[in-house]
Amino acid sequence: MDKILRIDMGANGNPKITITELGDYAGLGGRGMTSAIVSKEVPPLCHPLSSENKFVIAPGLLSGTASAMSGRISVGCKSPLTGGIKEANAGGQPAQVLARLGYAAIVLEGKPVDDTLYKIYINKNGIKISPDNSLKMLPNYELIAKMRDEYGDKIACISIGTAGEMKMNVASVACTDMELRPTRHCGRGGVGAVMGSKGVKVIILDDTGMSMRAPKDKERFKDANKRFVDGLMKHPVTGKALPAYGTNVLTNILSEAGGYPTYNFKEGSFAGASKISGEVEAELEKQRGGNPTHGCHRGCVIRCSGIYNDKDGHYLTKQPEYETVWAHGGNCGIDDMDAIAMLDYLDDNYGVDTIEMGATIAVAMDAGIAKFGDAEAAINLVKEVGKGSYLGRILGGGAAITGKVFGVERVPVVKGQAMPAYDPRAVKGIGVTYATSPMGADHTAGYAVATNILKVGGFVDPLKSEGQIELSRNLQIATAAVDSTGMCLFIAFAVLDQPETFQALLDLLNACYGLNLTADSVVELGKNILAMERDFNSRAGFTKEHDRLPRFFSQEKLLPHQVVFDIKDEDLDKVFNP
Amino acid sequence: MKITVKLFATLRTGRFDEKVIQFSNNITISDTLKEIGITSQEAAIIFVNGRHAEFDQVLYDGDIVSIFPPIGGG
Numbered sequence: 001m002d003k004i005l006r007i008d009m010g011a012n013g014n015p016k017i018t019i020t021e022l023g024d025y026a027g028l029g030g031r032g033m034t035s036a037i038v039s040k041e042v043p044p045l046c047h048p049l050s051s052e053n054k055f056v057i058a059p060g061l062l063s064g065t066a067s068a069m070s071g072r073i074s075v076g077c078k079s080p081l082t083g084g085i086k087e088a089n090a091g092g093q094p095a096q097v098l099a100r101l102g103y104a105a106i107v108l109e110g111k112p113v114d115d116t117l118y119k120i121y122i123n124k125n126g127i128k129i130s131p132d133n134s135l136k137m138l139p140n141y142e143l144i145a146k147m148r149d150e151y152g153d154k155i156a157c158i159s160i161g162t163a164g165e166m167k168m169n170v171a172s173v174a175c176t177d178m179e180l181r182p183t184r185h186c187g188r189g190g191v192g193a194v195m196g197s198k199g200v201k202v203i204i205l206d207d208t209g210m211s212m213r214a215p216k217d218k219e220r221f222k223d224a225n226k227r228f229v230d231g232l233m234k235h236p237v238t239g240k241a242l243p244a245y246g247t248n249v250l251t252n253i254l255s256e257a258g259g260y261p262t263y264n265f266k267e268g269s270f271a272g273a274s275k276i277s278g279e280v281e282a283e284l285e286k287q288r289g290g291n292p293t294h295g296c297h298r299g300c301v302i303r304c305s306g307i308y309n310d311k312d313g314h315y316l317t318k319q320p321e322y323e324t325v326w327a328h329g330g331n332c333g334i335d336d337m338d339a340i341a342m343l344d345y346l347d348d349n350y351g352v353d354t355i356e357m358g359a360t361i362a363v364a365m366d367a368g369i370a371k372f373g374d375a376e377a378a379i380n381l382v383k384e385v386g387k388g389s390y391l392g393r394i395l396g397g398g399a400a401i402t403g404k405v406f407g408v409e410r411v412p413v414v415k416g417q418a419m420p421a422y423d424p425r426a427v428k429g430i431g432v433t434y435a436t437s438p439m440g441a442d443h444t445a446g447y448a449v450a451t452n453i454l455k456v457g458g459f460v461d462p463l464k465s466e467g468q469i470e471l472s473r474n475l476q477i478a479t480a481a482v483d484s485t486g487m488c489l490f491i492a493f494a495v496l497d498q499p500e501t502f503q504a505l506l507d508l509l510n511a512c513y514g515l516n517l518t519a520d521s522v523v524e525l526g527k528n529i530l531a532m533e534r535d536f537n538s539r540a541g542f543t544k545e546h547d548r549l550p551r552f553f554s555q556e557k558l559l560p561h562q563v564v565f566d567i568k569d570e571d572l573d574k575v576f577n578p
Numbered sequence: 579m580k581i582t583v584k585l586f587a588t589l590r591t592g593r594f595d596e597k598v599i600q601f602s603n604n605i606t607i608s609d610t611l612k613e614i615g616i617t618s619q620e621a622a623i624i625f626v627n628g629r630h631a632e633f634d635q636v637l638y639d640g641d642i643v644s645i646f647p648p649i650g651g652g
């Protein structure tokens with residue numbers, strides 16, 4: 001992983017390939033790499049779909065090694081949804097494969113002069129970029145099946161569906177899983193639209209003939225990996241709950257806690273929650289010959305994912321995640337697990353962010369476009385998005401645009417990005433993260449839910465204001481660092497609770513790179529990444545007034561606890577200026 | 579008095595999903611756990627009427643107690 005591949009898609013004649021040393025970017029990976037390149041090289045005032053924007057793909061620092069859990073890949077750019085800097089990440093196979101091929105980053109630059117669509121094939125012999133207009137408007141599953149026919153099944157793909165080609169704000173970037181299915185998505189912020197604007201449909205990676213990345217200190221690395229895996233297995237969340245039920249085990253607890261946004265953030269718990277819970281989902285998967293315990297990439301030992309089969313026992317989609325089940329489920333008043341699984345499949349196939357899509361449909365339901373609870377209508381609306389009808393184009397603009405077009409006041413977004421599955425009035429720590437993250441409303445940016453609701457990493461009462469600013473700050477810093485390692489964020493459950501597992505993670509990095517990182521250096525790394533991101537946003541025109549939740553959260557009381565979001569603006573400003 | 583007890587995830591195995599249980603007055607969460615055979619370690623997260631509660635909290639007629647093992651996601 002000692003080089004950067006740059007492809008100028010706008011070069012005269014044909015796309016032009018340049019391979020450079022790491023230079024200033026040495027020692028960076030994942031989000032650290034994408035945010036460094038974007039903040040340094042992209043003019044903050046550029047149009048996100050213009051030739052000046054760059055689309056950066058980066059595996060994490062430990063990706064491609066023998067370390068468990070290290071298959072996270074980041075993509076970064078200026079976001080067409082938020083207008084700020086964006087990093088979105090996913091699991092799946094591409095991080096490991098790209099890292100083994102030796103690339104610390106791929107940067108797509110410029111913009112083709114016409115609407116030719118390209119595919120990029122990378123293997124040990126080099127890079128081949130070919131125009132292929134036969135791929136136009138192929139949804140992800142069909143596209144990947146075609147790539148499998150063409151290149152065999154030893155590949156990993158990074159692709160866009162129809163939404164990315166249409167440059168929609170909801171468009172995601174798909175990564176293939178172990179079964180070569182396009183199920184793991186860098187979802188947020190319209191990253192798929194930026195990839196689409198570069199005229200690239202799919203990147204096909206083949207690491208045949210390449211070996212695993214060798215750590216500097218093999219013995220130390222092996223020992224650290226063992227301690228790391230032991231720690232993950234020992235912790236009840238990463239060792240038991242996530243494998244058994246997946247992320248959707250959260251549906252019941254958030255609904256019980258009164259923090260489950262229901263009917264477009266009108267209420268805090270959902271009467272149909274138990275019908276779409278992780279307990280039910282896992283049982284259905286078992287009954288139908290699917291699998292509730294499945295990894296999204298080789299080397300995952302937690303295996304929170306799964307396979308969801310339809311009533312007849314045929315593969316329908318991967319196990320829909322909690323956020324997806326919420327966005328398309330309770331938030332739209334829908335309590336039909338099969339309908340939600342179908343929506344998950346459609347989202348993956350067209351290549352859209354399940355959170356933004358579900359939140360958008362809920363806003364559309366609030367506008368009266370469809371009735372809350374009408375699963376068939378929701379499915380049809382997503383199909384409109386996939387087709388790109390005029391209605392589909394509006395919905396494809398995301399929740400904020402849909403709210404504006406249809407005159408809806410209750411639009412749960414920050415910096416234009418829809419809030420995920422936790423109501424900030426009843427889970428106040430996550431409200432601080434939504435408001436202040438440079439990414440817009442994003443739960444993963446500082447997952448205060450862990451400490452507010454799940455009692456991981458201590459306990460801070462979710463209904464009170466005290467302690468939330470500090471909690472969100474510390475988590476945002478730690479997350480920015482973890483997002484750079486290539487580690488799946490779910491390791492945090494064990495790392496937050498068990499100092500020896502955190503030490504094992506540090507030892508992995510140190511043994512891999514021959515470094516002497518301490519807990520302090522990790523904090524420094526996280527702070528630096530956030531500082532670069534906030535600096536980009538401020539040059540793009542963001543002020544502290546953008547670090548706020550929509551007004552209705554401080555005015556409309558949320559049932560059942562009758563709470564509003566009451567953390568003061570001055571306190572929100574202290575998250576990054578303590 | 580009557581208390582509604584809701585169990586989740588692995589705690590349901592061999593027990594129940596939801597049950598209304600009759601108790602004498604002045605009972606705490608710890609007493610309830612003993613009654614249904616759940617250790618304090620297993621009961622990582624407890625809500626009473628949707629609010630986090632500690633083991634020594636006293637229950638009242640009509641309370642809803644929700645008990646979770648250690649879980650996570652996101």
Ligand code: SF4
Binds near residue numbers: 295297302304305488
């Ligand atoms: S824990 Fe889940 S999301 Fe993380 S790497 Fe494993 S399967 Fe993927």
